Amino acid sequence: MSDHSLLSVEGLTTEFATQHGRITAVKDVSFDLEPGERLGIVGESGSGKSVTARSVMGLLDENGRVASGSVTLGGRELTDMSESELGDVRGSEIAMIFQDPMSSLTPVLTVGTQIVETILEHRDVSETDARERAIELLDRVRIPDPESVVDAYPHELSGGQRQRVLIAIAISTDPDILVADEPTTALDVTIQAQILDLLVELVDDRGMGLIQITHDLGVVAETCDNVAVMYAGRIVERGPVSEVFVTPRHPYTAGLLRSTPRIADVEPDLLAGTVPDPGERPTGCNFASRCSHATDDCRTGDPPLERAGNHEAACVRTAQLGPLEPVPNVQRHESDHSASTSTLIDSNDVRKEFSSADSLLDRLLPGGDPPVKAVDGVDVSLAEGETLGLVGESGSGKTTLGRLLLELTDRSDGEIRFDGRPLTEVPEDELRSRIQFVFQDPNSSLNPRQTVGTILQYAVQKHDEGVDVDSRVRELLREVGLDPETRHDYPHQLSGGQKQRVGVARALAVDPDVIVADEPTSALDVSVQGQLLELLEEIKLERGLSMLFISHDLSVIRHISDRVAVMYLGRLVEVAATEELFESPRHPYTEALLSAVPDPDPRVDSERIILEGEIPDPKRPPDGCNFVTRCPEAMPECEHDDPKLVGDGEDSVACLLHNDATRADDRRRPKADRE
Amino acid sequence: MNYRHVAIRVLQTVPVLFGVSVVVFIIIHSAPGDPVVNLLGIQATEENVAQLREAYGLNEPLYVQYLHWISGVLQGDLGQSITRERSVSALILSRLPATLFLAVASMVVATVIAIPAGVVSAVRKGSVSDHTVTVGALTGISVPNFWLGLILILVFARTFELLPPGNYVSPAANPVESLKHVLLPAITVGTAYAALLARQTRSSMLDNINREYVKMAKSKGLSSRKVFVRHALKQALLPVITVAGLQFGYLLSATVVVEQIFAWPGMGRLIWSAVRQQDYPTVQGTVLVIAALFVFINLLVDMAYAYLDPRVSVS
Numbered sequence: 001m002s003d004h005s006l007l008s009v010e011g012l013t014t015e016f017a018t019q020h021g022r023i024t025a026v027k028d029v030s031f032d033l034e035p036g037e038r039l040g041i042v043g044e045s046g047s048g049k050s051v052t053a054r055s056v057m058g059l060l061d062e063n064g065r066v067a068s069g070s071v072t073l074g075g076r077e078l079t080d081m082s083e084s085e086l087g088d089v090r091g092s093e094i095a096m097i098f099q100d101p102m103s104s105l106t107p108v109l110t111v112g113t114q115i116v117e118t119i120l121e122h123r124d125v126s127e128t129d130a131r132e133r134a135i136e137l138l139d140r141v142r143i144p145d146p147e148s149v150v151d152a153y154p155h156e157l158s159g160g161q162r163q164r165v166l167i168a169i170a171i172s173t174d175p176d177i178l179v180a181d182e183p184t185t186a187l188d189v190t191i192q193a194q195i196l197d198l199l200v201e202l203v204d205d206r207g208m209g210l211i212q213i214t215h216d217l218g219v220v221a222e223t224c225d226n227v228a229v230m231y232a233g234r235i236v237e238r239g240p241v242s243e244v245f246v247t248p249r250h251p252y253t254a255g256l257l258r259s260t261p262r263i264a265d266v267e268p269d270l271l272a273g274t275v276p277d278p279g280e281r282p283t284g285c286n287f288a289s290r291c292s293h294a295t296d297d298c299r300t301g302d303p304p305l306e307r308a309g310n311h312e313a314a315c316v317r318t319a320q321l322g323p324l325e326p327v328p329n330v331q332r333h334e335s336d337h338s339a340s341t342s343t344l345i346d347s348n349d350v351r352k353e354f355s356s357a358d359s360l361l362d363r364l365l366p367g368g369d370p371p372v373k374a375v376d377g378v379d380v381s382l383a384e385g386e387t388l389g390l391v392g393e394s395g396s397g398k399t400t401l402g403r404l405l406l407e408l409t410d411r412s413d414g415e416i417r418f419d420g421r422p423l424t425e426v427p428e429d430e431l432r433s434r435i436q437f438v439f440q441d442p443n444s445s446l447n448p449r450q451t452v453g454t455i456l457q458y459a460v461q462k463h464d465e466g467v468d469v470d471s472r473v474r475e476l477l478r479e480v481g482l483d484p485e486t487r488h489d490y491p492h493q494l495s496g497g498q499k500q501r502v503g504v505a506r507a508l509a510v511d512p513d514v515i516v517a518d519e520p521t522s523a524l525d526v527s528v529q530g531q532l533l534e535l536l537e538e539i540k541l542e543r544g545l546s547m548l549f550i551s552h553d554l555s556v557i558r559h560i561s562d563r564v565a566v567m568y569l570g571r572l573v574e575v576a577a578t579e580e581l582f583e584s585p586r587h588p589y590t591e592a593l594l595s596a597v598p599d600p601d602p603r604v605d606s607e608r609i610i611l612e613g614e615i616p617d618p619k620r621p622p623d624g625c626n627f628v629t630r631c632p633e634a635m636p637e638c639e640h641d642d643p644k645l646v647g648d649g650e651d652s653v654a655c656l657l658h659n660d661a662t663r664a665d666d667r668r669r670p671k672a673d674r675e
Numbered sequence: 676m677n678y679r680h681v682a683i684r685v686l687q688t689v690p691v692l693f694g695v696s697v698v699v700f701i702i703i704h705s706a707p708g709d710p711v712v713n714l715l716g717i718q719a720t721e722e723n724v725a726q727l728r729e730a731y732g733l734n735e736p737l738y739v740q741y742l743h744w745i746s747g748v749l750q751g752d753l754g755q756s757i758t759r760e761r762s763v764s765a766l767i768l769s770r771l772p773a774t775l776f777l778a779v780a781s782m783v784v785a786t787v788i789a790i791p792a793g794v795v796s797a798v799r800k801g802s803v804s805d806h807t808v809t810v811g812a813l814t815g816i817s818v819p820n821f822w823l824g825l826i827l828i829l830v831f832a833r834t835f836e837l838l839p840p841g842n843y844v845s846p847a848a849n850p851v852e853s854l855k856h857v858l859l860p861a862i863t864v865g866t867a868y869a870a871l872l873a874r875q876t877r878s879s880m881l882d883n884i885n886r887e888y889v890k891m892a893k894s895k896g897l898s899s900r901k902v903f904v905r906h907a908l909k910q911a912l913l914p915v916i917t918v919a920g921l922q923f924g925y926l927l928s929a930t931v932v933v934e935q936i937f938a939w940p941g942m943g944r945l946i947w948s949a950v951r952q953q954d955y956p957t958v959q960g961t962v963l964v965i966a967a968l969f970v971f972i973n974l975l976v977d978m979a980y981a982y983l984d985p986r987v988s989v990s
């Protein structure tokens with residue numbers, strides 16, 4: 001380890017005391033950080049990346065402790081400092097940015113108070129000066145109107161602004177090191193792009209060192225110089241991003257890179273299996289059970305991190321294996337879906353308004369909030385055997401639209417036809433057995449007090465009473481890639497991916513024609529997510545299902561959809577075949593969205609379009625085009641003309657650049673003409 | 676907080692109070708016995724009884740009696756006591772200050788003990804102080820207050836003669852004396868209340884000190900005291916305030932018993948005797964006033980909550 005390092009972590013091992021005894025979350029982790037260096041620590045959940053960051057900061061939960069190893073900052077050992085000594089270091093020399101800006105800001109204190117107290121703690125300045133400085137900082141992190149935001153409470157700000165406040169707090173005392181723990185995971189992709197941009201700019205500006213903890217390879221590729229890849233509590237590969245992500249030497253790194261869905265035109269390659277739990281790590285290489293190169297040599301001892309080419313990897317076979325391929329060479333198989341099949345679901349000008357007033361009194365008194373137009377006039381169709389990807393950021397109304405199509409929510413206006421009949425004429429039973437929902441969070445959608453078998457049994461019986469229930473349940477479990485014995489387990493005994501598979505099995509139990517999947521993979525790790533996507537795709541093909549796949553993640557959408565609909569603030573702004581949309585997006589929002597997704601390939605140096613500003617409050621959408629407040633191409637007429645989605649359903653766009661039809665034209669004409 | 680929030684909460688109290696008035700009326704009127712017989716004694720002639728019943732309108736159908744009473748209430752007239760030669764309003768006004776004084780004193784005693792105890796117990800979870808607080812709270816909840824009152828009188832008033840055994844002295848007349856007199860009854864009433872608050876404080880502190888924002892506050896290098904008091908406690912107090920408001924009802928009901936023990940001339944004793952004599956108007960009036968008080972306190976709690984928690988006005 002070099003002497004001039006700013007921060008040096010050496011042999012760090014962190015343990016947690018649990019009911020099942022002591023568990024080693026992080027084992028023998030070493031890395032250095034030089035002034036101005038940007039280091040990414042990347043890994044899936046359970047890799048120990050966050051625990052590493054918290055061990056460095058001395059912020060472990062009560063049951064955790066650094067069992068061995070050292071953390072030295074500017075020559076001083078942090079691991080044996082007292083809480084009050086640490087107080088002098090934390091915040092002033094090393095600061096942390098937390099993942100979820102909502103839960104990391106104290107809700108009952110103003111933004112100003114929370115910045116000012118940090119400054120007062122470490123600097124000898126007056127309260128007035130500290131407040132001055134807080135306003136400057138808010139301005140520095142590009143929060144509009146800092147003079148009034150300084151007195152705002154965290155809940156009054158948007159997610160992106162809160163994250164900016166966290167950054168402002170972190171840089172308020174000019175620390176030498178910034179530790180960012182998944183700083184953008186909770187944010188929308190266009191906001192993430194803004195924040196990453198800001199973070200890199202600040203760090204470069206002030207010569208700070210940055211440790212970026214993330215699960216997102218793209219974020220590392222875009223923001224870091226060096227990377228440490230963690231797997232099951234250890235660093236398995238370390239080196240410059242330009243090398244590790246281009247010529248990975250550890251099979252896990254390569255597998256992770258290959259399994260990550262990308263915007264680029266390649267089919268992700270699956271990484272089978274799951275990360276072993278901290279209590280159940282094998283002897284030898286932790287990755288052995290999932291590694292296609294594993295031999296008996298791999299199972300004898302923990303492979304140490306050794307030089308491999310120009311960087312380091314912890315694999316006994318690096319020499320034999322040589323550099324590995326980070327990008328799968330399988331080209332995306334084009335969807336064989338033909339456009340001529342019949343339409344199954346067809347919506348016409350569907351609308352949904354939510355009133356924010358909850359009680360009668362609230363509605364009677366004047367001065368309440370206007371209703372939210374969650375879905376504001378959407379025409380969308382789903383053909384037989386097709387997968388339609390519905391993509392949008394928060395507040396876009398994508399989930400509401402999905403629920404409307406299933407009649408899980410009553411619509412305020414418009415018409416939906418299912419199989420040629422108005423939805424209202426389709427009997428409830430038929431609807432429920434032909435359309436099924438797979439929810440985002442399997443924890444809340446599976447009854448925790450029922451076994452998997454019971455859960456499925458209900459679904460099977462509801463659909464078909466004559467059938468041999470038990471064998472059907474086993475069959476379903478097999479179909480979703482689970483051991484039939486899983487039927488005796490309760491949901492909490494399963495991993496996230498397994499639970500989501502049970503959710504899929506339950507949906508399949510009634511033999512549906514359509515599956516609506518709402519962010520089914522967003523809670524899962526990359527490798528598990530890939531497996532689930534593949535499963536959905538297989539099932540869909542095998543059963544000839546149609547699928548509406550709702551997601552905020554463009555790479556996932558690209559991977560699974562035949563056609564994509566992009567939503568913004570309650571409206572569809574562009575609908576096109578997947579290929580077409582990703583190759584040549586037409587709506588400025590689609591374009592920005594695509595360019596905002598960080599690409600894990602450091603060689604791709606795309607011009608990023610960074611959208612300014614926030615997604616407007618859906619209660620008060622802008623006049624004219626919904627996107628006008630953020631659109632880089634906005635023209636004067638966009639301020640008042642509200643573009644209409646025009647096209648043939650295969651390829652339509654709502655933007656005045658492409659077509660000057662407006663929604664007002666529609667309203668002016670008598671209803672009869674509209675058909 | 677905005678005017679809408681306040682207006683909605685105020686309007687919501689109307690049906691509550693209306694419901695209370697109906698329930699009280701029905702219960703008291705369906706109890707066996709007859710106030711007039713109570714008043715005149717068993718030797719009273721039938722004629723006398725009938726006359727008096729007539730005079731108090733007790734012969735009317737129940738709903739007519741209710742309408743009669745409630746229309747008076749709406750005009751601020753709680754009626755005449757049957758057994759005493761005074762209006763119910765006058766009776767209540769003469770008793771209310773003593774009860775309020777006792778209730779407030781109990782609340783102060785309870786809060787001063789409970790909040791620090793709860794905080795210490797949470798921050799030093801598993802320590803001796805934590806166990807002491809936990810056991811103390813459990814004891815405080817389990818001890819019947821009349822028993823506690825008697826013990827306190829026995830020890831502090833009779834044996835050591837440190838404090839007077841109750842007897843209300845108006846704080847306006849003699850502040851120091853009045854504090855001395857209120858101490859024992861306030862401890863008696865406040866103990867169980869303190870125990871509840873301490874438990875709530877502990878659990879909600881515990882709930883908060885492992886939250887991300889507390890870690891965040893630590894990561895800024897703030898001292899533990901600042902982290903706990905400024906960041907965790909303010910947030911943790913919110914549920915405590917809710918419990919404090921809800922349990923104010925307990926406090927009022929405890930005074931009924933405790934006022935007997937300490938010869939405290941408050942609402943509790945008034946209700947006590949009015950119930951025994953089946954003095955319908957007095958019981959109805961006092962219960963209604965206490966219910967209104969309870970609703971009012973919870974309104975205040977709600978507003979305090981909205982004041983302390985900036986998020987309330989939005990949702």
Ligand code: SF4
Binds near residue numbers: 250295303
């Ligand atoms: S040590 Fe063996 S099992 Fe582990 S990554 Fe290398 S080849 Fe695979």
Ligand code: SF4
Binds near residue numbers: 587627632638643657
């Ligand atoms: S209509 Fe105007 S503001 Fe809207 S997306 Fe097109 S160019 Fe941008």
